[in-house]
Amino acid sequence: MLSRTIFVLALASFATGTEAYVYAGHLEALAEELDQPVAAAGQLATAFAFTYAITAPLIAGLVAHLGRRPVIVAGLALLGGLNLLAAVSPTFWGLIVIRILCGLTAGLVGPISSIAAAELAPPERRGQAMAIVFGGMTLAFVLGIPVGSAIGDLAGWRGTFVYAGVIAIAAALAIRLVLPAMPGGTRTDRHALSIVRERPVHAHLLLTLVGFASTFTVIAYVGPVVTAITGLTGSGIGVMQMLIGLGSIVGIVVGGRSADRPGAQRVLVLSFLVSAFSLASYSALMSGPGLVASAIASAPVLVMLAVGMVLGASALFTRTPIVQARLLAVTRPEARPVVLALNGSMVFFGQGLGASIGGAAIGLGGIEAIGGAGAAVALVGALLALAASRASACDA
Known part of the structure; x- marks a missing residue:
């Protein structure tokens, strides 16, 4: 049985996941107050995500030999302080700087929390333990x-x-009170990043990158998208965002059960195809007769949007446990903190890349273009997953 402490570690990813996009439902109000276009305001996500993507492996390597608990606690405390500072920032560029600092700090939390969960779990349950933390x-x-x-x-x-x-x-x-003292691992040397040159490693890291990039082409602008389709604002958008979370739970369960079973690579391919369908539906709803200029959308439009959001989130989070389990399986123990940090980098680099793609799509074709852009990226992911599946079959 998995330790209950592992479930407490999930608070770390809950906190980082919340702070990463907590303002998304009010992005238009933020942009208006700070005198920025919505596409520019969306780059707050890019600033955080790209910083995390670039620095997390280096930070994880630097702190890998330190005790797990103090590193996680310090990272979360710093994130808390930075978000309180963001609340009083008078300028958009001040917010950008704070989001960059948040990206640096998050590198102390995500990878080390996953490693701590893996170390607390028996070897045959490590994939599930990390899935719980990511959950x-x-x-x-x-x-x-x-x-x-x-x-x-x-x-x-x-x-x-x-x-x-x-x-x-x-x-x-909470983590300071519940997580036992855990020693650090082997000091990571400067050659640890060379693990990325190994085909099974970089192939699965690329799947994480493309998967999150496709989804966050739309999700980084979820507030304006939901408003354009349904007419909902504020807490109404929050209710629709809950559907993303519900779909994510389904995905974590499906992915956790699939991670150590034959056929997991085929599940990855299917998940990308589901993502493409879901993302394309956003553009279809905004461009078709379902587009609502005022009031609240009709029930069929709300249902179609809800289905698309649940399916998309399920597909995205189905991939995560499978990729994490594969990375652990093909990586030597001393390199695992860096590899998991690299995977986390791909999560956030993908989010930032998706926000950039979404911003470009809005600039070129308006808000209704971003679903199609995300679907195109997801189809690229399906091709990459298929190639990875065939490579794994050949290696076997």
Whole structure:
């Protein structure tokens, strides 16, 4: 049986997942107050994500030999403080700097939390343990971000950052109280990053990158997209965001059960095809007769949007446990912190890349173009997953 402490570690990814996009439901209000176009405001996600993507493997390598608990607690406490600072930032560029600092700090939390979970679990349950920790991010979509959107209705977009800061500090306290003292691992040497040259490693890292890039082409702009399709704003958007979280839970369960079974690579291919269908549906709903210019959308439109959101989130999070399990299986123990950090980098680099692609699509074709752009990226992912599947079959 898995230790209950592993479930407490999920608070780390819950806090980081919440703070990463807690303001998304009020992106238009943020952009208006700070005198920025929505596409530019969406680059707050890019600033955080790209910083994490570039620095997390280096940071994880630097702290891999330190005790797990103090590293995670310090990272969460710093994230909390930075979000409280964001709540009082007077300028957009000040927010950009803070989001960059948040990206640096998150490198202390995500990879080390996953490693701690793997070390607490028996070898045959490590994939499930890491899935539970990553599942904290799904809880962020079900609960953390929607509650933040509701708080934003009462306290404005600045209130969402206060909320995120409190969540991170509370997670730091809980982990400090519950997680036992855990020694660090072997000091990671400067050659650890060379592991990325191995085909099974870089092939699966690329799947993570493309998978999150495709989804976040739309999700980085979820507030304006939901408003364009349904007419909903504020807490109404938060309710729709909960569907992303519900789909994520389904995906984590399916992916966790598939990770160590034959046929997992085929599941990866199928998940990308489901993502493409889901993402294309956003553009179809915005461009077709379902487009609502005022009031609230009809029930059929809401149902179609809900189905698309659940399917897309399920597909995305089905991939995560499978990729993590494969990476652990093909990596030597001393390189695992760096490899998991690299996978986390691909998660956030993919999010930032998706936000950039979405911004470009909006600039070229308007908000209704981003679903089609995301679907095209997902189809590239399906081809890459198919190639990885065939390579694994040949290696076997």
